[in-house]
Amino acid sequence: MSAPIRNYYEYDRTASIVCPGCGWSGVCSENEDYFSEVMDIRCGSCDRMLLIVPFPTHAETRKAASEGNDAAIGNLDYVEDREAFFARAEEHSLTSASDLPDLMGDDLIIEWDFDDREKAEKKDSWTVLRHERQEIWREVAFYEGIKRFEEVLWILREKYGSRMTELRPTQASITYLCGDDLRASSRIDSLNAELADMRETQGDGFFVEVEDADGQPDDPKRQEEELRASIAELGSIDCSWCGWIGEATEARVNGSGDQREVSCLECRRPLFRLTMSDS
Ligand SMILES: [Zn+2]
Ligand SMILES: [Zn+2]
Numbered sequence: 001m002s003a004p005i006r007n008y009y010e011y012d013r014t015a016s017i018v019c020p021g022c023g024w025s026g027v028c029s030e031n032e033d034y035f036s037e038v039m040d041i042r043c044g045s046c047d048r049m050l051l052i053v054p055f056p057t058h059a060e061t062r063k064a065a066s067e068g069n070d071a072a073i074g075n076l077d078y079v080e081d082r083e084a085f086f087a088r089a090e091e092h093s094l095t096s097a098s099d100l101p102d103l104m105g106d107d108l109i110i111e112w113d114f115d116d117r118e119k120a121e122k123k124d125s126w127t128v129l130r131h132e133r134q135e136i137w138r139e140v141a142f143y144e145g146i147k148r149f150e151e152v153l154w155i156l157r158e159k160y161g162s163r164m165t166e167l168r169p170t171q172a173s174i175t176y177l178c179g180d181d182l183r184a185s186s187r188i189d190s191l192n193a194e195l196a197d198m199r200e201t202q203g204d205g206f207f208v209e210v211e212d213a214d215g216q217p218d219d220p221k222r223q224e225e226e227l228r229a230s231i232a233e234l235g236s237i238d239c240s241w242c243g244w245i246g247e248a249t250e251a252r253v254n255g256s257g258d259q260r261e262v263s264c265l266e267c268r269r270p271l272f273r274l275t276m277s278d279s
Pocket of ligand 2: 239240241242243244264265266267268269
């Protein structure tokens with residue numbers, strides 16, 4: 001039998017609790033374990049889980065506050081601060097490969113840097129993307145933002161294709177990026193290894209040759225039409241990394257001239273590269 005779940009604002013941590021398994025009893029607050037999204041209360045003797053208390057969503061805090069719950073009223077400032085932060089973060093967030101500048105070079109190393117100069121004024125810290133010291137993007141930084149790091153890496157890959165060599169955190173950024181997340185640093189390494197892998201080799205089926213039926217390989221309009229038709233012929237495709245399934249025509253398509261890369265709609269990893277060849 002799983003433990004009952006209690007609303008955060010109805011939970012009384014000063015109450016005592018009895019273990020139905022072994023008869024032990026104790027005070028809730030002395031037996032709390034905290035996790036990122038819930039706390040649970042366990043038996044002090046047999047370790048059975050007695051109660052699960054999820055941390056409140058912003059909507060739950062608002063509701064409890066409107067009903068006069070003092071703890072919820074006390075949390076309202078925090079909720080409003082967080083929401084304002086997320087709104088600012090969203091406003092500055094890189095969402096599209098087309099927002100990035102064109103860059104020269106075949107081996108692009110992009111630095112993931114950190115700027116907290118305005119911290120003293122209680123303002124946000126920033127993630128700054130640089131190429132050869134030149135700033136190419138800036139957005140609000142997230143503490144332990146490894147998930148965001150991964151999203152940005154695949155947007156960069158989408159923009160720069162196989163010229164994208166590495167997204168490299170600077171010394172200044174690493175503490176804020178990894179925080180207490182022990183897996184974050186190896187995640188950075190494995191993501192960059194994935195990028196390197198894509199530059200080296202690709203599995204069977206990654207490369208698709210498109211024969212130029214028209215015999216006018218340099219006509220960009222014909223190329224576009226023939227490449228689009230070949231993408232449609234791929235039909236239903238799936239991403240083995242994130243599990244996305246969809247029509248190739250719905251996926252992200254990048255590239256120009258005689259090459260196109262078809263990438264996952266969700267995680268943006270490249271799935272196919274189509275190259276036009278002379279017939
Ligand atoms: Zn017990
Ligand atoms: Zn995917």
